Amino acid sequence: MKILITDKTENEVVQQLKDAGQEVTFNEMDPATLLKEIPKYDGLMVRSRTKATADVINAGAKGSLKVIGRAGIGVDNIDLPTASKNKIKVVNAPTGTTESVAELAFGLMLAASRSIPQADHSMKQGLWEKKAFKGVELCGKTLGIIGIGRIGTELGKRALAFNMKVLAYDKYIQKSPTAKIAMVSLEKLLKESDYLSLHIPFVKEEGATIKEPDFEKMKDGVIIINCARGGVVDEQALLKYLNSGKVRAAALDVYAAEPPTFKELVTHPKVVCTPHIGASTKEGQLRAGKICAEQMLLVLSGKTPDFWVNKKMMEGK
Ligand code: MLT
Numbered sequence: 496m497k498i499l500i501t502d503k504t505e506n507e508v509v510q511q512l513k514d515a516g517q518e519v520t521f522n523e524m525d526p527a528t529l530l531k532e533i534p535k536y537d538g539l540m541v542r543s544r545t546k547a548t549a550d551v552i553n554a555g556a557k558g559s560l561k562v563i564g565r566a567g568i569g570v571d572n573i574d575l576p577t578a579s580k581n582k583i584k585v586v587n588a589p590t591g592t593t594e595s596v597a598e599l600a601f602g603l604m605l606a607a608s609r610s611i612p613q614a615d616h617s618m619k620q621g622l623w624e625k626k627a628f629k630g631v632e633l634c635g636k637t638l639g640i641i642g643i644g645r646i647g648t649e650l651g652k653r654a655l656a657f658n659m660k661v662l663a664y665d666k667y668i669q670k671s672p673t674a675k676i677a678m679v680s681l682e683k684l685l686k687e688s689d690y691l692s693l694h695i696p697f698v699k700e701e702g703a704t705i706k707e708p709d710f711e712k713m714k715d716g717v718i719i720i721n722c723a724r725g726g727v728v729d730e731q732a733l734l735k736y737l738n739s740g741k742v743r744a745a746a747l748d749v750y751a752a753e754p755p756t757f758k759e760l761v762t763h764p765k766v767v768c769t770p771h772i773g774a775s776t777k778e779g780q781l782r783a784g785k786i787c788a789e790q791m792l793l794v795l796s797g798k799t800p801d802f803w804v805n806k807k808m809m810e811g812k
Contacts, residue, residue: 496795497559501529502542504566508784515792526551534558538791541573542566543771549577556581562794566787567774568592569696569724570804579808586790586800590645591783592774597649599773600692600722603746604654606767607718608633610744613764631716631743634658639688641665641681641704642695642723648672650692662688666695685712690720697724707732716743722773725750734760748773 498512500521512519517538524532526546533539533555539562541547547563552574563573565587578585606612609630617624638654640647643663651661652673661676664684671678685691691713695704705719705728719742721728730751736742737760746767747760753771755761761768774783790800 496537497535498538498540498791499532499536500540501545502540502566504540504542504784505781507781508566508788511785511788512792517792517795530554533560536560538562538564538795540564540566540787540791543569543572545572547573547578549574552577552581552583556583562586562791564588564787564791565804566591566780566784568596568783571697571724573804575805575808579805582809584794584800584806584809585804586787586794586802587804588783588786588790589802591786592776592779593645593649595776595779596646596694596722596773597653598776599748599769600646600650600694600720601653603720603722603748603767603769604633604638604690604692604718607720607744607746612767631718633690636660636689637662637687638690638692639664639684640676641684641691641693643668643672643676643678644694646722647692647694648676650694651676654690659690681709682712685709686714688717689714690718692720693723693727695723695727697726699726703727703729703732705729705732707735710736710741713741715741717741718743719745720747721745722748725753725755730757730760734763737763737765 497518501524509519530551533551534557537559560583562584563578565573568587568589570585570587573585575585610628614628634657637660640651640663643665654661655675662679662684663676664679664681703726710732733745737745744765748769749771760766790802793800
């Protein structure tokens with residue numbers, strides 16, 4: 496069968512598909528070309544650059560498109576209802592980049608606590624502002640994790656190794672992944688956490704999980720980390736509480752609009768920013784690509800994939 500890969504992918508992943516007997520085309524095509532070319536393919540593999548829009552999927556369905564693979568976690572760039580309606584399976588690689596994202600979130604906790612990027616910037620200006628960068632320790636503090644799935648759990652384990660107390664809240668998970676992480680209500684988590692890190696998807700219909708009234712319930716001096724999706728924290732409210740001093744610092748890898756248009760937040764002196772690089776490690780990208788390829792091969796050989804994102808939608812549930 497024919498597989499089109501439209502976002503940068505490791506040679507090993509291409510080889511894996513070829514070894515399984517697939518004809519593979521790699522081409523970072525523009526949206527108009529993709530629309531024209533997609534009917535020729537049985538499978539489309541993307542990362543986050545390519546947008547598998549309703550038009551692209553409908554065009555693919557008129558040809559032989561059977562599966563869309565996302566070599567990563569989030570499927571915001573794939574129109575799931577249209578894929579489901581056309582019986583096109585969407586698969587992803589939710590286990591591929593767990594460690595990469597957890598490590599970035601942990602790195603951002605340290606960076607925000609010690610103003611590492613700001614201090615580096617100051618040094619590069621030729622300054623020696625030793626007194627300006629008095630930080631706070633992680634040791635002995637409480638980390639509140641919202642969303643205790645794979646990434647949240649890995650972050651929690653790292654925090655425990657730094658002698659932090661770890662609390663978690665999850666709308667869907669009641670049982671703690673490890674005895675040392677205590678499951679609590681959102682209210683308790685907001686009230687008791689010195690650090691707050693979010694690891695949940697963004698559901699457009701539900702809007703932000705952390706909104707203005709939630710900030711009021713937080714501890715003074717809380718540090719907020721978001722490596723999940725921009726929309727899960729209300730950015731206007733975050734700016735308001737950074738300015739009031741209630742929020743000591745924020746470290747963000749994701750934004751409501753990407754690239755971010757809310758410049759006041761990104762340029763805020765108490766904000767540490769990275770350009771959505773949580774999953775961007777050599778190891779993570781390779782693992783995600785391989786898992787995605789494996790999932791697509793399962794679909795193309797008529798088997799049920801393990802990571803079938805639109806299963807419920809396709810089954811009408
Ligand atoms: C993911 O969902 O896999 C990550 O956030 C990476 C990305 O979307 O760029």
